[in-house]
Amino acid sequence: MKPEPLSRERIVAAAVDLIEREGADAVSMRRIATELGVGVMSLYNHVPNKSSLLDGVAESVMAQIEFHDDISAPWQEQVLAQARALRQIAMHYPRCTLVVLTRQLRTPAGLLPTERALATLKRAGFERDQAVSVLRAFVAYIVGCLLREVGVTSTFDPAGGGGSIAGSFDATLFPETADLYGWLATCDHEAEFEFGLRMLVEAAAVVPRAPSNTDEPQS
Amino acid sequence: MKPEPLSRERIVAAAVDLIEREGADAVSMRRIATELGVGVMSLYNHVPNKSSLLDGVAESVMAQIEFHDDISAPWQEQVLAQARALRQIAMHYPRCTLVVLTRQLRTPAGLLPTERALATLKRAGFERDQAVSVLRAFVAYIVGCLLREVGVTSTFDPAGGGGSIAGSFDATLFPETADLYGWLATCDHEAEFEFGLRMLVEAAAVVPRAPSNTDEPQS
DNA sequence: ACCTGAACACCGTTCAAGT
DNA sequence: ACCTGAACACCGTTCAAGT
Numbered sequence: 001m002k003p004e005p006l007s008r009e010r011i012v013a014a015a016v017d018l019i020e021r022e023g024a025d026a027v028s029m030r031r032i033a034t035e036l037g038v039g040v041m042s043l044y045n046h047v048p049n050k051s052s053l054l055d056g057v058a059e060s061v062m063a064q065i066e067f068h069d070d071i072s073a074p075w076q077e078q079v080l081a082q083a084r085a086l087r088q089i090a091m092h093y094p095r096c097t098l099v100v101l102t103r104q105l106r107t108p109a110g111l112l113p114t115e116r117a118l119a120t121l122k123r124a125g126f127e128r129d130q131a132v133s134v135l136r137a138f139v140a141y142i143v144g145c146l147l148r149e150v151g152v153t154s155t156f157d158p159a160g161g162g163g164s165i166a167g168s169f170d171a172t173l174f175p176e177t178a179d180l181y182g183w184l185a186t187c188d189h190e191a192e193f194e195f196g197l198r199m200l201v202e203a204a205a206v207v208p209r210a211p212s213n214t215d216e217p218q219s
Numbered sequence: 220m221k222p223e224p225l226s227r228e229r230i231v232a233a234a235v236d237l238i239e240r241e242g243a244d245a246v247s248m249r250r251i252a253t254e255l256g257v258g259v260m261s262l263y264n265h266v267p268n269k270s271s272l273l274d275g276v277a278e279s280v281m282a283q284i285e286f287h288d289d290i291s292a293p294w295q296e297q298v299l300a301q302a303r304a305l306r307q308i309a310m311h312y313p314r315c316t317l318v319v320l321t322r323q324l325r326t327p328a329g330l331l332p333t334e335r336a337l338a339t340l341k342r343a344g345f346e347r348d349q350a351v352s353v354l355r356a357f358v359a360y361i362v363g364c365l366l367r368e369v370g371v372t373s374t375f376d377p378a379g380g381g382g383s384i385a386g387s388f389d390a391t392l393f394p395e396t397a398d399l400y401g402w403l404a405t406c407d408h409e410a411e412f413e414f415g416l417r418m419l420v421e422a423a424a425v426v427p428r429a430p431s432n433t434d435e436p437q438s
Numbered sequence: 439a440c441c442t443g444a445a446c447a448c449c450g451t452t453c454a455a456g457t
Numbered sequence: 458a459c460c461t462g463a464a465c466a467c468c469g470t471t472c473a474a475g476t
Contacts, residue, residue, distance in 0.1 A: 006459085029450060039461050041451085046459095050450065101366075104373035111393050114375050114403075118395035132402040136375070137415030140363030141356070143372055147320075148355070153362055154323035156333050156355070174330050176337035183351040184333075196356030199422035206421070225440085248469060258442050260470085265440095269469065 006038060008046040012056035019057065019095050029053075058100045063109040065089045067116060075124035076201050082117055083142055083197055087149075094150040101143055125209045134204050141200055145193050155187040225257060227265045231275035238276065238314050248272075277319045282328040284308045286335060294343035295420050301336055302361055302416055306368075313369040320362055344428045353423050360419055364412050374406040 004010065014035050018026055029050055033040040047053045066088070069081035090097045104110070114135065121131040147153045158169050158177050171178035223229070233254050237245055248269055252259040266272045285307070288300035309316045323329070333354065340350040366372045377396050378387050390397035 028448085030448080041462080042460050044451080101372055106377060106379060106388060108389075108392065110373075111377055111388060111396055114377075115393045115396050118399055122395060128399050129402050132375075132399055133411060133414045134418075136367070136406070136411050137360070137418055139373075139375075140367060140411075140415060141360045142363070143366060144359030144362035144364075147362060147366075148359060153320055154329075154358075156351075156358075158325060158330055158333075160325060169325060169330060170327075173327065174334045176341060177330055177334050180337055180347050180351055183348050187355070192352060192355050192359075195352045196359060196419075199356055199419060199426070200415075202425070203418035203422040207418070247467085249467080260443080261441050263470080 006036065006042055006046060008056065010036065011043055011047055011053065012060050015053055015057050016060055016093065016096060019099065020093060023095050024099055027054075054099055055103050055105065057096060058103040058105055059107055059109050061089060061093050061096050061100045062105060062113075064092070065109075065113065067113075069116070069120070075120050076205065078120045079117070079138065079201060079204075080197060082113065082120070083138065083193075086113065086142055087146060087193060090146045090150065097146055097150045098152050101146065126207070127209060130207060130209060134207065137204075138200055141196055145189075145196065148187070149189040149193070156184045157187070158184055225255065225261055225265060227275065229255065230262055230266055230272065231279050234272055234276050235279055235312065235315060238318065239312060242314050243318055246273075273318055274322050274324065276315060277322040277324055278326055278328050280308060280312050280315050280319045281324060281332075283311070284328075284332065286332075288335070288339070294339050295424065297339045298336070298357065298420060298423075299416060301332065301339070302357065302412075305332065305361055306365060306412060309365045309369065316365055316369045317371050320365065345426070346428060349426060349428060353426065356423075357419055360415055364408075364415065367406070368408040368412070375403045376406070377403055 011032065014032050015027055018032060018035060027050075029043055030040050032053075033043055036043075043053075047056070065085050067082060067085050069078040069085070071078070073081075090100075093100070117135050117138070118131055121134055122128070126134060144153070148155055158174070158181065169177065177184065230251065233251050234246055237251060237254060246269075248262055249259050251272075252262055262272075266275070284304050286301060286304050288297040288304070290297070292300075309319075312319070336354050336357070337350055340353055341347070345353060363372070367374055377393070377400065388396065396403065
């Protein structure tokens with residue numbers, strides 16, 4: 001009935017599944033073993049240790065990113081599309097997101113997003129050091145957004161989600177927070193993501209760069 | 220010789236200390252108890268559980284943020300100063316940073332940075348929803364930067380720090396990454412932080428906002 | 439009020455034994 | 458080659474017992 005042989009892929013898939021169902025804290029070698037109906041130690045025939053298993057989780061998720069950016073579109077559009085592709089996958093695996101962002105991968109799946117972004121920025125005419133700095137600014141922003149969206153960092157709701165409308169903080173100590181309570185208490189993640197992304201794209205567009213090739217490659 | 224009574228503060232301080240010395244993974248109730256020379260269960264007289272202890276760590280670090288921003292300076296300068304204050308504290312407690320950013324605090328120490336930033340943005344003339352969106356964009360960027368700086372997320376060095384100059388990735392598959400290897404392999408964290416910060420400040424400056432009070436408050 | 443040891447239900451991983 | 462149980466050195470937390 002269950003002759004399917006154990007393999008690294010099956011183990012990683014079980015881990016991704018478990019994380020999405022119960023959160024990253026639920027992941028343990030023993031738990032995944034029972035999930036797969038095998039002894040704990042059987043896992044170690046395919047995965048050297050837990051850390052490597054989590055690398056596998058990150059790799060598996062990263063490999064599913066789907067880039068749809070049009071190479072003939074203006075670079076601003078391409079950058080937006082690439083950023084949205086990252087967000088897509090994070091929305092698809094929200095509870096894996098912290099794990100994915102936390103393990104830096106030096107594998108094809110981990111390097112591909114960087115490669116594509118750098119190609120876009122160089123085609124846009126950015127000098128090499130500028131291309132890297134702009135990339136890093138975008139990635140920092142995207143990482144911060146995604147961690148907020150999946151609930152890892154704060155949305156600035158000053159009184160936990162389930163609290164009363166007035167909240168429990170001292171409104172006289174924090175008058176601005178109180179005044180803006182209505183906006184702080186809710187967060188349209190997609191709108192906020194797009195808002196900051198557009199700010200960065202606009203700012204990147206005015207970074208001085210080589211005039212030779214701006215939008216169209218012209219070799 | 221050690222009559223100093225146990226207290227929540229002493230426990231939290233020991234945790235902060237241990238995290239900075241050995242990393243967040245080293246923190247356990249048992250370890251901290253031995254660190255303080257008491258039985259494990261003694262801790263539970265002052266701290267309900269480990270999660271609350273980590274909240275204490277975050278609170279303790281946040282409470283040490285020192286804001287030096289000049290209320291009469293242009294809002295752009297104030298925003299920069301506030302962002303740098305956050306970075307300062309993260310640099311002072313690098314290994315606590317993930318813990319701090321990961322626990323959203325609804326306490327005075329946790330709300331103060333938000334309060335100050337919102338005051339600055341409102342004085343700059345941003346509408347209320349804009350002020351919140353701009354704040355969220357800045358915070359996302361800062362969170363992403365700090366996590367990179369403390370080693371949680373990737374700097375995009377395509378071949379781990381200790382690797383050979385050429386790296387171990389396939390240069391034909393990733394031509395741009397290979398071409399930019401020299402820039403990707405090193406990361407001047409302060410310079411990158413400032414670079415993206417300036418991009419965001421410039422972009423924020425052109426967000427359309429109420430014309431009534433721009434730089435000078437005019438009641 | 440504060441401290442504590444024993445106990446319970448967990449961890450990751452090593453090792454030696456099986457097939 | 459792959460699977461496995463026992464064992465070791467850890468976890469967080471409950472509970473009942475001490476002072």
